[in-house]
């Protein structure tokens with residue numbers, strides 16, 4: 480799957496910090512970057528990581544810091560089985576982080592290297608992402624010799640697919656704002672006609688009144704199954720199948736938006752995540768799979784081209800927004816267009832409170848609601 484990255488623009492802009500949500504899976508990097516014997520770096524929630532792929536195919540993620548004197552393990556060596564620190568040659572098993580050799584130990588030493596543990600994180604490959612589970616600071620290790628399920632972790636996120644034959648695409652862009660701005664930008668219906676106006680998507684003149692029904696789901700909310708906007712050209716194309724088109728959009732903490740469009744046995748599915756790399760910056764990743772127009776030539780490159788353009792429009796807007804946010808202005812959320820953003824903040828707050836008190840998180844929606852806006 481070709482790697483398409485619209486984020487050529489690097490920027491050192493960043494806005495105010497966001498509170499981070501731990502105890503969840505985040506995509507660290509694309510696994511195609513993990514070549515045999517190579518170490519790759521990533522940053523998640525202000526934690527520097529080193530990732531790699533073992534000879535047996537498994538992927539791993541460790542804190543990019545040697546427990547001896549803190550040099551990044553990523554500057555060390557990796558032979559497909561062990562990560563060896565560049566400074567004094569300590570050797571680590573990368574999935575559990577256990578130290579297996581300390582070359583300086585002599586015959587009189589009693590130190591058992593295997594009692595030394597580097598920090599390692601649960602790491603799983605899905606849809607070309609290396610997902611890493613980041614526990615709360617101080618929560619203890621979530622890896623070891625036991626199987627992952629023994630640690631009581633939630634399921635690894637995965638893109639929904641309906642059948643074995645489909646095409647895929649991936650897009651990414653760095654956003655110079657904190658994760659909250661990235662997420663509320665993602666679920667914001669009102670920017671579409673302004674940021675994404677184009678003949679092939681929608682124009683300002685096509686703005687019309689919308690009514691959307693939402694329902695609560697675990698740690699998130701769902702825009703209930705509905706016929707997609709009549710004013711978006713890509714959806715109109717699905718009309719060629721002569722079947723009713725239905726789309727469902729979910730948002731689930733900490734950062735996932737999934738969209739499924741179904742039209743008879745044809746489908747399109749996407750998983751978009753906004754991942755905090757640091758408290759002040761984030762990255763948007765989109766993975767998509769579809770079997771619509773499977774046999775039509777050039778559909779995949781065309782979809783990638785327009786998808787990249789779309790993500791790029793959001794990215795440019797957020798670069799401009801970051802300029803404004805530097806001065807910490809007071810902001811507002813209005814009804815109903817910003818209601819999903821309000822729910823996001825309420826869900827996040829509920830999760831933070833629940834993890835502090837051990838109580839069940841209180842959901843901001845107590846039943847289905849209708850929202851109205853123009854877009």
Ligand code: FES
Nearest residue numbers: 545547548564567
């Ligand atoms: S700093 Fe890594 S082995 Fe000493």
Ligand SMILES: [Fe+2]
Nearest residue numbers: 664674675793
């Ligand atoms: Fe957008």
